[in-house]
Amino acid sequence: MITDVRRLESKRTLVTGAGGGIGRATALRFASEGARVALLDVNEEAIGETAELLDTVDGQTIDLLADVSQEPQVAAAIDRVLAEWDGLDVVVANAGIELQGRDAAVDALDLEVWQSIVDVNLTGMFLTCKHAVRALRAAGGGALICTVSPTSLYALGPGEHAYSASKAGVYGLMRVMAADYAGEGIRVNGVMPGFTATPMNDPVIANPGELEEVLANVPLKRPGTAEEVAAAMVYLASDEAAYCIGGTIVVDGGMTAV
Numbered sequence: 001m002i003t004d005v006r007r008l009e010s011k012r013t014l015v016t017g018a019g020g021g022i023g024r025a026t027a028l029r030f031a032s033e034g035a036r037v038a039l040l041d042v043n044e045e046a047i048g049e050t051a052e053l054l055d056t057v058d059g060q061t062i063d064l065l066a067d068v069s070q071e072p073q074v075a076a077a078i079d080r081v082l083a084e085w086d087g088l089d090v091v092v093a094n095a096g097i098e099l100q101g102r103d104a105a106v107d108a109l110d111l112e113v114w115q116s117i118v119d120v121n122l123t124g125m126f127l128t129c130k131h132a133v134r135a136l137r138a139a140g141g142g143a144l145i146c147t148v149s150p151t152s153l154y155a156l157g158p159g160e161h162a163y164s165a166s167k168a169g170v171y172g173l174m175r176v177m178a179a180d181y182a183g184e185g186i187r188v189n190g191v192m193p194g195f196t197a198t199p200m201n202d203p204v205i206a207n208p209g210e211l212e213e214v215l216a217n218v219p220l221k222r223p224g225t226a227e228e229v230a231a232a233m234v235y236l237a238s239d240e241a242a243y244c245i246g247g248t249i250v251v252d253g254g255m256t257a258v
């Protein structure tokens, strides 16, 4: 634990994409801050690994096997949390995919690849938020945090047009939700990781030439860690962020500052 203050004591939280990378680090950090954490992921083995790690910080968890692009699965997952915990206070809509080597510039992009990426990254985000809002509203308010990306705003994913477009959609969705739900006590915000050392980026990190190319645009000259991103999630999930609506915390080593 980073501080002695448990900033999420007694909060009922749900993290999508909790089986790996940023989602796993967020789930672990939330638990160490006193939260109960529901772990949603499409990969059952990965959820199990996160749940085992959570045991070490004595976290109370619910494992939710679901694909965020499938509405009945998302609805059932949220319903299960509501039934077991009688409410939900924080949702981190984080699950996403990047199909490196298959995503491409539009003139070379297969419709099937476009659809797969948009289904998870944008439709999956919409479905998570749709059912999260219903749960948070029933609790009288709460926090909804969307993982966005520098590619939401800038042409930083050369050749990855489907990924970049899906993340731009997420950014737009996050802001319009923030404006529309603020009056109901639902605080919607974004966290924008830069190039982060997670399984998603293993292929780049394993390739020194490619890594050097990416880090050339990062003033800090190293990838971020999933734990550094999770720290921003904790702030936005906590009551200390009461006046934060529709904002984005950038955790990118300066990538978007230059």
Ligand SMILES: NC(=O)c1ccc[n+]([C@@H]2O[C@H](COP(=O)([O-])OP(=O)(O)OC[C@H]3O[C@@H](n4cnc5c(N)ncnc54)[C@H](O)[C@@H]3O)[C@@H](O)[C@H]2O)c1
Residues within 6 Å of the ligand: 016, 017, 018, 019, 020, 021, 022, 023, 040, 041, 042, 043, 046, 066, 067, 068, 069, 094, 095, 096, 097, 120, 124, 147, 148, 149, 150, 192, 193, 194, 195, 196, 197, 198, 199, 200, 201
């Ligand atoms: N890693 C980065 O550099 C970076 C930068 C900016 C934004 N992001 C975004 O952060 C989020 C997390 O990325 P990460 O780096 O931790 O990725 P990751 O691949 O390490 O982990 C993603 C997790 O999401 C799960 N997942 C994938 N599809 C799913 C689905 N349909 N339903 C439910 N779960 C699903 C995976 O099983 C995995 O456990 C993603 O939305 C990603 O686009 C990552």
